[in-house]
Amino acid sequence: MIKLERRRQPSQAWSYATPALAVVATMFFGGLLFAALGKNPVEAIRTIFWEPLFGEFAFYYRPQLLVKGAPLVLIAIGLSLGFRAGIWNIGAEGQYIMGALASAGVALALYPLEAWWIFPAMIIAGALGGFIWGMIPAILKARFGTNEILVSLMLVYVAEQFLASMSLGLMKNPEGMGFPGSRNLQQYPSAFNSEVITNSGIHYGVVAALIAVIFAYVLLSRHMLGFQIRLTGEAPRAARFAGVEPARLILFCLGVSGALAGLAGMFEVSGPSGQVSIDFNAGYGFTAIIVAFLGRLHPVGILLAGALMALTYIGGEIAQGNLGLPSAAIQVFQGMLLFFLLALDLLTNFRIRFAVRGTA
Amino acid sequence: MNRRSLLTSAIVAFGLAAGGAAAQDKTKVGFIYVGPVGDGGWTYEHNVGRLAIEEEFGDAVETTYVESVAEGPDAERVLTQMALGGADLIFTTSFGFMDPTINVAKKFPDVKFEHATGYKRADNVSTYSARFYEGRAVQGTIAGEMTESNIVGYIGSYPIPEVIRGINAAFLAARAVNPDVEFKIVWAYTWFDPAKEADAAKVLIEQGADVILQHTDSTAPQAAAQAAGNVITFGQASDMSEYAPRPRVSSIIDNWAPYYIERTKAVMDGTWESSDVWHGINEGMVGIGEISDAVPAEVKEKALALKDSIAAGETHPFTGPINKQDGSVWLEDGETADDGTLLGMNFYVEGIEGSIPN
Numbered sequence: 277m278i279k280l281e282r283r284r285q286p287s288q289a290w291s292y293a294t295p296a297l298a299v300v301a302t303m304f305f306g307g308l309l310f311a312a313l314g315k316n317p318v319e320a321i322r323t324i325f326w327e328p329l330f331g332e333f334a335f336y337y338r339p340q341l342l343v344k345g346a347p348l349v350l351i352a353i354g355l356s357l358g359f360r361a362g363i364w365n366i367g368a369e370g371q372y373i374m375g376a377l378a379s380a381g382v383a384l385a386l387y388p389l390e391a392w393w394i395f396p397a398m399i400i401a402g403a404l405g406g407f408i409w410g411m412i413p414a415i416l417k418a419r420f421g422t423n424e425i426l427v428s429l430m431l432v433y434v435a436e437q438f439l440a441s442m443s444l445g446l447m448k449n450p451e452g453m454g455f456p457g458s459r460n461l462q463q464y465p466s467a468f469n470s471e472v473i474t475n476s477g478i479h480y481g482v483v484a485a486l487i488a489v490i491f492a493y494v495l496l497s498r499h500m501l502g503f504q505i506r507l508t509g510e511a512p513r514a515a516r517f518a519g520v521e522p523a524r525l526i527l528f529c530l531g532v533s534g535a536l537a538g539l540a541g542m543f544e545v546s547g548p549s550g551q552v553s554i555d556f557n558a559g560y561g562f563t564a565i566i567v568a569f570l571g572r573l574h575p576v577g578i579l580l581a582g583a584l585m586a587l588t589y590i591g592g593e594i595a596q597g598n599l600g601l602p603s604a605a606i607q608v609f610q611g612m613l614l615f616f617l618l619a620l621d622l623l624t625n626f627r628i629r630f631a632v633r634g635t636a
Numbered sequence: 637m638n639r640r641s642l643l644t645s646a647i648v649a650f651g652l653a654a655g656g657a658a659a660q661d662k663t664k665v666g667f668i669y670v671g672p673v674g675d676g677g678w679t680y681e682h683n684v685g686r687l688a689i690e691e692e693f694g695d696a697v698e699t700t701y702v703e704s705v706a707e708g709p710d711a712e713r714v715l716t717q718m719a720l721g722g723a724d725l726i727f728t729t730s731f732g733f734m735d736p737t738i739n740v741a742k743k744f745p746d747v748k749f750e751h752a753t754g755y756k757r758a759d760n761v762s763t764y765s766a767r768f769y770e771g772r773a774v775q776g777t778i779a780g781e782m783t784e785s786n787i788v789g790y791i792g793s794y795p796i797p798e799v800i801r802g803i804n805a806a807f808l809a810a811r812a813v814n815p816d817v818e819f820k821i822v823w824a825y826t827w828f829d830p831a832k833e834a835d836a837a838k839v840l841i842e843q844g845a846d847v848i849l850q851h852t853d854s855t856a857p858q859a860a861a862q863a864a865g866n867v868i869t870f871g872q873a874s875d876m877s878e879y880a881p882r883p884r885v886s887s888i889i890d891n892w893a894p895y896y897i898e899r900t901k902a903v904m905d906g907t908w909e910s911s912d913v914w915h916g917i918n919e920g921m922v923g924i925g926e927i928s929d930a931v932p933a934e935v936k937e938k939a940l941a942l943k944d945s946i947a948a949g950e951t952h953p954f955t956g957p958i959n960k961q962d963g964s965v966w967l968e969d970g971e972t973a974d975d976g977t978l979l980g981m982n983f984y985v986e987g988i989e990g991s992i993p994n
Contacts, residue, residue, distance in 0.1 A: 333717070333720045333721075336716060336717075336720060337717075340713050343709065344709075344713075436825075440794075440825055440993075441993070444794075444795055444993060455731070455755070455796055455797065455980075456794060456795070456796055460735055462739075544709070548708075548709035548712075549708045549709050550735060551735065553707065553708070553732060554794055554825060555706065555707045555708065555732055556708065558706045558708060558709075558710060559706075590713065593702055593705075593710075593713065593714050593717060594717060596701075596702045596703070597666070597700050597701075597702050597714065597717055597718055597721060598700070598721065600700065600701075602672075602673075602703065603672065603702070603703045603704040604672070
């Protein structure tokens with residue numbers, strides 16, 4: 277007979293051990309899955325986890341990990357602030373799109389002017405675009421008590437339509453022979469989010485993501501506002517007695533997460549993606565929700581979770597190409613990882629007791 | 637490692653990858669797909685082409701593929717990975733892979749790239765596409781004859797020239813046999829999303845359409861039509877014969893295999909050169925799936941006659957007089973459309989209701 281017993285205090289040791297345990301469990305069960313598909317499980321696991329980091333072409337994949345992970349971390353940091361306070365911004369994908377559109381709009385309007393201030397102006401526009409899109413659910417919730425989950429999620433679809441409209445109309449490349457999609461900003465030096473160090477993968481978005489991690493860490497551990505955020509999430513009534521204004525907190529959390537998501541979109545559209553196209557959004561806004569929870573809503577945890585997600589994406593692609601694994605198997609594998617991480621989280625708060633039937 | 641040595645090592649590794657590929661006797665051919673190989677449509681047919689390469693050359697080739705790749709930076713990474721892995725020839729099988737293909741091709745001058753449906757080329761990048769609109773004209777003929785409600789539904793993917801060209805071609809052919817026919821067009825903004833495609837089909841059926849044409853890749857519209865009963869459909873990209881004889885009465889089949897085999901051969905012989913190919917029914921790149929018994933014999937005959945006439949070069953689906961939607965003259969009597977206009981087509985012809993979204 278197995279019994280679960282709640283711990284008085286969440287176990288510190290287990291909270292560090294469970295992620296590692298989850299990775300091991302995923303490797304084991306993922307290996308079984310790959311074996312069932314007729315592939316060598318050791319080879320497959322090695323390809324996913326080892327190849328991008330230390331394999332023959334790691335010099336290419338390591339920078340790519342940063343490129344893939346940066347937007348996830350940037351968005352997830354913003355989301356985690358709200359999530360901690362019980363404010364659920366599910367629409368980061370929309371804010372990401374609006375940030376990208378606002379910044380690309382600035383660049384395309386100025387094309388072909390070359391000036392040093394164009395890139396900073398795009399950064400501001402990107403943050404503002406995401407911020408405004410995040411403010412819609414924030415104001416509606418603060419003023420009328422609407423549900424921010426629904427409003428922010430629905431606004432994703434509005435943003436997607438807006439994106440399609442822009443790539444087919446206003447922002448369409450006039451030299452694109454009628455095809456949808458904007459000019460490629462990679463070929464517009466003043467607007468190009470180039471790498472800070474060549475071939476390192478470190479573009480300005482990666483720098484911004486690291487700054488966001490530090491900023492969030494300091495905010496949560498050292499600042500009054502951070503304390504209010506944590507208190508609201510853990511004990512809403514106590515927070516109210518402590519003088520926390522819920523409306524202000526809602527505006528702050530949705531505003532910051534919107535602005536960070538907008539920034540992520542800005543760095544993506546001006547760098548790795550390069551252009552506004554109908555399918556520009558690749559789901560970063562939704563994946564970031566997973567990254568936020570995977571990182572336990574802690575800034576450093578999110579940094580690691582973002583890196584892990586990026587690793588499984590890139591390793592998964594290599595496994596597809598080299599070993600012929602279907603993409604669905606890779607997705608199942610990623611799903612397993614998330615499942616084990618969350619399931620084993622139980623051990624942090626609960627203790628497993630093996631009791632003999634008679635005495636229980 | 638400092639910046640310089642990192643760069644050097646990258647260049648050395650790039651060189652090694654290319655050199656290593658040349659030293660192997662096997663020719664490596666890579667494919668990247670926008671959807672899953674099991675979509676039953678667009679990607680499925682490209683994968684059939686890949687398998688045909690394996691069949692043709694056996695042990696002399698090795699093929700790899702990565703499916704469901706998002707159009708954008710992910711595609712660029714997957715392409716780089718294939719090139720690093722020693723691919724000699726890479727087929728990038730969706731329009732949105734255009735810029736990533738060009739970017740990666742620049743870094744790997746010794747690897748040959750083939751991009752489907754795009755317009756950007758380089759010394760090591762070819763483009764290829766099929767004249768699907770020829771097949772659309774045959775579909776339009778059957779649709780115009782078969783509809784009783786005189787409403788034909790059309791599920792568009794994205795309002796890009798290729799799709800608009802298909803709508804125009806089908807409409808002109810339908811009007812030619814049935815002056816009362818009207819087209820209702822729904823944009824799904826996806827190439828492959830069974831749920832969205834099914835919704836689009838249901839909306840069209842509710843609006844009275846009894847024929848559904850689709851420019852999306854899944855079989856979901858076929859299933860929706862089957863559920864509705866008295867509605868006919870056409871297979872898209874693939875034969876979709878599992879829905880024959882009703883609702884699927886015919887299909888446009890993309891037949892990439894001959895082209896893929898030819899280009900692989902060219903790489904093996906060292907005769908590969910950058911080119912731009914736009915083949916149709918005549919060359920066999922566009923196939924018309926069997927017209928089922930649900931279609932009356934005389935309609936079938938008419939459709940096949942049109943197909944043969946297009947294949948023989950006697951009929952061009954865009955032959956004047958044709959006006960644009962706004963009533964202005966596009967083609968004079970007897971004039972045929974030039975490829976440049978067709979490739980960039982961004983207008984409806986006269987008679988189609990509604991406007992192209994932008």
